[in-house]
Amino acid sequence: xxxxxxxxxxxxxxxxxxxxxxxxxxxxxxxxxxxxxxxxxxxxxxxxxxxxxxxxxxxxxxxxxxxxxxxxxxxxxxxxxxxxxxxxxxxxxxxxxxxxxxxxxxxxxxxxxxxxxxxxxxxxxxxxxxxxxxxxxxxxxxxxxxxxxxxxxxxxxxxxxxxxxxxxxxxxxxxxxxxxxxxxxxxxxxxxxxx
Amino acid sequence: xxxxxxxxxxxxxxxxxxxxxxxxxxxxxxxxxxxxxxxxxxxxxxxxxxxxxxxxxxxxxxxxxxxxxxxxxxxxxxxxxxxxxxxxxxxxxxxxxxxxxxxxxxxxxxxxxxxxxxxxxxxxxxxxxxxxxxxxxxxxxxxx
Numbered sequence: 001x002x003x004x005x006x007x008x009x010x011x012x013x014x015x016x017x018x019x020x021x022x023x024x025x026x027x028x029x030x031x032x033x034x035x036x037x038x039x040x041x042x043x044x045x046x047x048x049x050x051x052x053x054x055x056x057x058x059x060x061x062x063x064x065x066x067x068x069x070x071x072x073x074x075x076x077x078x079x080x081x082x083x084x085x086x087x088x089x090x091x092x093x094x095x096x097x098x099x100x101x102x103x104x105x106x107x108x109x110x111x112x113x114x115x116x117x118x119x120x121x122x123x124x125x126x127x128x129x130x131x132x133x134x135x136x137x138x139x140x141x142x143x144x145x146x147x148x149x150x151x152x153x154x155x156x157x158x159x160x161x162x163x164x165x166x167x168x169x170x171x172x173x174x175x176x177x178x179x180x181x182x183x184x185x186x187x188x189x190x191x192x193x194x195x
Numbered sequence: 196x197x198x199x200x201x202x203x204x205x206x207x208x209x210x211x212x213x214x215x216x217x218x219x220x221x222x223x224x225x226x227x228x229x230x231x232x233x234x235x236x237x238x239x240x241x242x243x244x245x246x247x248x249x250x251x252x253x254x255x256x257x258x259x260x261x262x263x264x265x266x267x268x269x270x271x272x273x274x275x276x277x278x279x280x281x282x283x284x285x286x287x288x289x290x291x292x293x294x295x296x297x298x299x300x301x302x303x304x305x306x307x308x309x310x311x312x313x314x315x316x317x318x319x320x321x322x323x324x325x326x327x328x329x330x331x332x333x334x335x336x337x338x339x
Contacts, residue, residue: 020338020339021322021325021339023327023335023338024328024334025334026334026335029306032331035307035330035332036330036331037329037330039327059324075304075335077259078259078273078302078304078335079335080271081223081225081260081272082261082271083223083260083263083269118243120240120243121243122212122243125265140288162217167287167288168288169288170288172288172289172290195220
């Protein structure tokens, strides 16, 4: 009898563990598809959630999946705590150019002022890009040079930018999107991202 | 003499420790300051606090914390939670990397960023019983 009681207690504990862990896929917080989350098992299998409001209870080899009809208010409250997304600003250049206009500086200042009095919480990332024409290392250097020059100009205008946040991204994005040796004004740019 | 030896030892230790780079930042928090545990020490964090790989974020009952990461992932830590940033490797030039975050208890909302574009399941979230592969999405994990 005692053994049976222990077995029952064990079963309740296991059930409690399984019910106590779950993952819920939500409607995308950004303008993109719902995407997916996979519950990975050690044998290489997976249970994929790819519908908004699908929920999996974790803790067993085969997670139980159910479809919720609406978003739990507690989840909505949590999602509301995501930090705000700020659209990056792009500065485009003529070939080998690094000039930034006073209008662009003005709009950046206006954006920062709109963020509130405590700007120390924000990270300002200045990233340079090139198109995919030329050698990889040359493009990396050019993108670093563009990012550095824009960052120095912004610093002279009072923007606080950490050295680690000045980044040369070379031709990597252009090669990924367009292929190698493709000219593109879109990638002769420096982006300024505030997060 | 002993003080000098301790000073030299401390300086040598500092030189041997590579500078850790910021991986993310606490951006908002309800109910005042947040506890971040780093190398076993409890730190008091507020918005603007720079997070490092290995940090543990601990929230009080009723508290919520918003975090941004350098790959543009956003997280929201729920009340009474303990979240460990086990691994975070990100090449800021190539915008590729991998990460592993543990939800030890409580709740975590995630809006994934560039790491998920690196390849399948390069961003992972672990609970006490399971591992999740993140494929470009928004989701909540709960551990009660």
